[in-house]
Amino acid sequence: MPLHAEPAAPRGDPASGSRLFERNCAGCHGIEGTGGRGPNLHRPVLAHASNVEEIAAVITTGITPDMPASPFLSEAELTGLATYVYSLGRLPPVAVPGDAAKGRLIFEHSGCLSCHILRGEGNGYGPELTNIGGVRSADRLRQTLLDPKSTLPKDFLLVEVVTPTGQTLRGVRRNEDTLTLQLQDVTGTFYSVEKSQLRSLSRLTGETPMPSFGKTLSKRQLDDLVAYLVQQGQTP
């Protein structure tokens, strides 16, 4: 299943779009559109198109020289396919229970801004939340708040290293190559280490610095917080 499985507000027929995607696009973009030979399409802003019409135009003419043209699609097929591709990168507004105004207060008083930036406020250790409502469904946001380990992004990795001088560093892997690793600790400080020189390197797969809010927030408070978050990045 795609990471964000809810279909976009249908303009074409997204079911037929999905089938056409498998047949014509998945060879390069993967069956889920998450990339392979071609780029990942699960992103809020695509490099070559920003709406269904522009996506349809790109599908029709291709991209010089690497993406082939598909002039053989009917208009209905093209619209369905473009609608499906558009849906991969974003989510439509949906009604959720909860009071977003109260959710904002909960957000501001629960320590979220100590790790996240939302519309310019906060600290940038965790992912920015300014557009989070456009890319994460209410259900998934709720799941993240209750069990953050269950929704980690594919390339997210917490690491702990012990340096040659015995210093222990714990943080998020920001980059890695065959020989070196770059991490950022909770204070925002970056470190670059040579892997062969370390006393130890622990890959804390499945772990995250984010706490669960299942015990600190009531169900109603969670609803309010999710209602606030899901608004972020939605076109008014």
Add this chain to the structure above:
Amino acid sequence: MIRPLILLAMVTSVAAYGQVPFERIVNASHEPRNWLTYSGNYAGHRYSELSEIDRKSVASLKVAWAVQMPSSRTETTPIAIDGILYITAPNMVSAIDGKTGRSLWTWTRPLPPKFRMNGFVAVNRGAAVLDDTLYVGALDGVLIALDLKSGSERWRAPVADWHAGFAITSAPIAAAGKVVIGVSGGEAGVRGFLDAYDAKTGKRAWRFYTVPAPGEPGNETWANDSWKTGGGTTWTPGSFDPETGILFWGVGNPGPDWNGDGRKGDNLYTCSLLALDLASGKLRWHFQFTPHDTHDWDSAHIPLLINGRINGAERQLVAVANRNAFYYVLDRSTGSFISATAYATQTWNDGFEANGRPIVRPQSEPTEQGQLVAPDFNGATVWPSPSYSRQTQLVYVAARDSATVYFKRDTPYVEGTYFMGGTYGSVTYPEHKSAIRALDASTGKMAWEFTLLTPPWAGVLSTAGNLVFSGSGEGLFYALDAQTGKLLWNIHLGGEITANPMAYAIDGHEYLVIAADRVLYAFDLPTTGNALAR
């Protein structure tokens, strides 16, 4: 002292057949300052006899020059002739000064406005030289002969129709008065072939269809009309044995890639190695590595022509590190199977029959629901070249350990569009599992490995300095001890390395070349004084 470029100095010594006669390429190992074919010699070795840069001096390696290329993902291997490098990009060739990287001439060919690739990236991997002419393929399916000294076109030969999904990304092989060029397009349901052209005139000498038509041997391995869209492209250069005049060339996947239902049979000569008579184009023998492939495991690799000891006897061999995760050793004169040894993770094979036919493990075919199989569709190695060191008698392979979920789908054939018959789920690879692996050339037994964070897309060069050079997906260019695999030197080049290293020398001073993304870098050792004054 400032000297004129060596190219000018050579004018007076050009033989009747031009600057680089066939005999000079046959004896390429006698002049390691030059790099006269895509693989450095006809045998596919990608090995340099240069040794100024060795296990000790490599620590001082530095950037000599850099050249900005016109597009990203540079995959070219330069040809080096008497101080001049000939570098390629899609529909572009430049002659550059080997000391400075400065351009001497550039040839370009515009792409048709509606030209599109079908399932692979727009690249060019290199040129070929013979006498006084350079040969290069264009993406839009044309083979071009250029004057070595000016870049002016001598002739153009139409090879394949890009509207049908063909392209040319491969370097040609030029030998004995002929230029051999393979084609890309295996994801578009083309019918693959290999062509040879007269080097002087551009007239086609022969064409070998890799998918036989009705009435031709091998057509019985294709159900119904499936041969018409059977794939079998020839998109990586082969090797050539000047003693026998035999050309060895790998053939790509059948079409559609992941759905074999409509093409029941072995699908000859896809996923095979061909031995062809260069003079006539006649097939001497073939060996099919992956009959009825459904995983996109092209056999488009460099065949290594080596001599080795098999059961105590000296034999002439051809070895292939195959995309299907096995290292094959075959008899060079007959194609008979000697051995196959896994060099990367695989979950599809339960052994081999005496003739080399694989025993396929159940549940390794793509399905509607998806089937996890290793290796992934890019295979255990791809087009990046292996290297054979005459010094260590080891073969060095950029080995990819990966797996993916293969899905089968129905795909109608539409000319000039994807014809893949399925798709894949997310690709998985364990970090620090893929590696540069050093294999005994005759047996495939692993001598050492140098693990990499991610599966590599760079080829390997070995040198008489007892070194192995390669690059990583994260942009590291590095040198290993050819005997032990120990890391001796590295530099971060800031772009994915999807190219093969090569070496050349000017005035006895060795250079190494590698491309990273859209920059071509040369490295050398520090010397006193300015390079131009040497």
